Amino acid sequence: MMPIGDCLLSVRQFLIPQLFTRWLPVGLSLAIAGCHGIAVNESRSDSSSSLEKTTLQPNFSGVTLTVLSLTPGSGITEAIIDHAAQFELLTGLEIKIITAPFDLLYQEILNDFRRGIHNYDVVIIPPQWKADYLLQGYLQDLTPLVEADEAIKWEDIAAYFREYHAIYNGAIYAVPLDGDLLTLYYRSDILEKQGITPPRTWDEYLQLARQVDGQDLNNDGEPDYGSCLIKTPQTNPRMLWAVASSLLQTRGTQQGAFFDSETMKPLVNNQAFAKALAIYKEAVSYGPSVEFQDNFSEEKIRALFLSGRCALTLDWGNLGTLAIESDSPIKNQLGTAILPGSSEVLDRETGQLVVCDPLICPYSQEGINYAPYAALGGWVGTINGDLDGNFLDAAYAFLSYMSQPKQSNLDVITSKTAFNPYRMSQLTDRQLWIEAGMNQQFATRYLNAIYMSLNSQNMVLDLSVYQSEVYQQDLLHPILMDFLDNQISLSEAILTIESRWEQKTNELGRERQRKAYCQSLRIECN
Numbered sequence: 001m002m003p004i005g006d007c008l009l010s011v012r013q014f015l016i017p018q019l020f021t022r023w024l025p026v027g028l029s030l031a032i033a034g035c036h037g038i039a040v041n042e043s044r045s046d047s048s049s050s051l052e053k054t055t056l057q058p059n060f061s062g063v064t065l066t067v068l069s070l071t072p073g074s075g076i077t078e079a080i081i082d083h084a085a086q087f088e089l090l091t092g093l094e095i096k097i098i099t100a101p102f103d104l105l106y107q108e109i110l111n112d113f114r115r116g117i118h119n120y121d122v123v124i125i126p127p128q129w130k131a132d133y134l135l136q137g138y139l140q141d142l143t144p145l146v147e148a149d150e151a152i153k154w155e156d157i158a159a160y161f162r163e164y165h166a167i168y169n170g171a172i173y174a175v176p177l178d179g180d181l182l183t184l185y186y187r188s189d190i191l192e193k194q195g196i197t198p199p200r201t202w203d204e205y206l207q208l209a210r211q212v213d214g215q216d217l218n219n220d221g222e223p224d225y226g227s228c229l230i231k232t233p234q235t236n237p238r239m240l241w242a243v244a245s246s247l248l249q250t251r252g253t254q255q256g257a258f259f260d261s262e263t264m265k266p267l268v269n270n271q272a273f274a275k276a277l278a279i280y281k282e283a284v285s286y287g288p289s290v291e292f293q294d295n296f297s298e299e300k301i302r303a304l305f306l307s308g309r310c311a312l313t314l315d316w317g318n319l320g321t322l323a324i325e326s327d328s329p330i331k332n333q334l335g336t337a338i339l340p341g342s343s344e345v346l347d348r349e350t351g352q353l354v355v356c357d358p359l360i361c362p363y364s365q366e367g368i369n370y371a372p373y374a375a376l377g378g379w380v381g382t383i384n385g386d387l388d389g390n391f392l393d394a395a396y397a398f399l400s401y402m403s404q405p406k407q408s409n410l411d412v413i414t415s416k417t418a419f420n421p422y423r424m425s426q427l428t429d430r431q432l433w434i435e436a437g438m439n440q441q442f443a444t445r446y447l448n449a450i451y452m453s454l455n456s457q458n459m460v461l462d463l464s465v466y467q468s469e470v471y472q473q474d475l476l477h478p479i480l481m482d483f484l485d486n487q488i489s490l491s492e493a494i495l496t497i498e499s500r501w502e503q504k505t506n507e508l509g510r511e512r513q514r515k516a517y518c519q520s521l522r523i524e525c526n
Helices: 076-091 102-114 127-134 143-147 159-166 188-194 202-212 236-248 271-285 298-306 318-325 389-403 405-412 424-428 430-436 440-454 468-484 490-508 510-521
Strands: 064-070 094-100 122-125 183-187 312-315 334-337 344-347 352-355 380-383
Touching (some): 064 389, 076 094, 076 122, 076 389, 094 102, 102 122, 122 127, 122 389, 127 159, 127 380, 127 510, 143 389, 183 188, 188 202, 202 312, 236 271, 271 352, 271 468, 271 490, 298 318, 312 318, 318 334, 334 440, 380 389, 424 440, 430 440
Parallel strands (some): 064 094
Antiparallel strands (some): 183 312
16 A cells, blocks of 8 residues: 555545544544556546446536545455546546545544534445444435436345345445355365365364365475464454354344344354354364464465465455466366355254254255355445435435446456455356456356355344444454463353443443344344
8 A cells, every 4th residue: 555645635636625634533544545546548447438428427517525435455445446537537526535444434434423524425334334324314315316227227236235235224225336245265176186075064164174284285395274264353253253153043134143133132152152163263273373363464364375375265255356367376276165054053042052954944955054144245335314416416326337237347357346246147147257267167166156145045144233343343353362362261252252242232222232133134123
């Protein structure tokens, strides 16, 4: 990432007003996001032909919008900058882009709303944050705009992302730009050599990881890893929940995997979560050491896997597109599949582990409960609830433009965007991916894994309550690291997680949190 002094605030080199800076919270370093370094006619996501006005484009001359997004370097903002440059040329709109790091983004939006400043017209957020802002009147109801917009191809967006990420209480408040869910990645050559299929359960995952750990997997004379998992504060809790989900949720998305929806007690003090913690700890042990991996970014773990040093990993769709563009020695030896499941699951009445059967696991296959996990969920565009008139039209038109198939189809096959497929056409058009550089076999596996996950009736929605990142990142992550580093026992980890999550729920209001949780699952609160 370039130094801030080398950057521009917007694609039109707009300088930050002095008046604006006095409203920034102390300690918040807003990265300036104009450093895309791509000339307009060299844009990543739009060929020059996109500038030909073959269809009538709105004229937003004289209108300026401010967009808040993630700090450059994460991927998504670079694509947004590119799209902003194109959209400015098409419509005359002026777009200022301001960014903040992930761990400050949530609070910066909340502070802006609470103070009534409304510095931001468009905010790019993970979908589980929308309840925090929506119920305080910050977000615009986009339902009439979407319903009148043929170009966005709304029904092409996968039903899961529409229903759970865009809609709240029957109204549309967000436009999907990305689709995040975790899948299993594996070395197909290693599995073929072992004469086995991709792991169906977490027990099979551990068995394979245990079997190949310490072997030289890339012929460089060094011992390698059976299982490489990301350990950043944002991802570490999600990796655990990728394991726990299939033990905790059995009756479909609306059951939820984090809390008992009647009491809001966290689903952690039970045999199923204890088993998930044990599985996760063993899986981590077949990778880089805890101390080493704690500082590993997604990029470093992915590089480790693509260099051939890992047999198994869990990741979002980013790893597949990175493989296309890399010179990885194993790029043609990759496979991906739906997350492993479990043959034992939680009986919520007793807190005990029971064998998965059709009664308790109605969506099971051959006695295995699969619960693919939409970790983080992707990124969505939302609009300030106070916008109206031409400003509202311009803000929605920009979000629609980014989400439309012509732009998004290119985004999802380009690794540096960090956007993953979220439209059904993107999952069924295998040729799109083959032309991007995937070999036919991997394209089939990659798309099938995502398609099967999205079509699972037991898909797990990421935690979506007030201050969801506090539960995950601030509370769960440090406890989990202490457990992985043998600083606390399994029972201590469980009791500490339960205690701190209960304390946070009481602090924020148990009934308030329960209603938010029920609403996120699209169920009625009694």
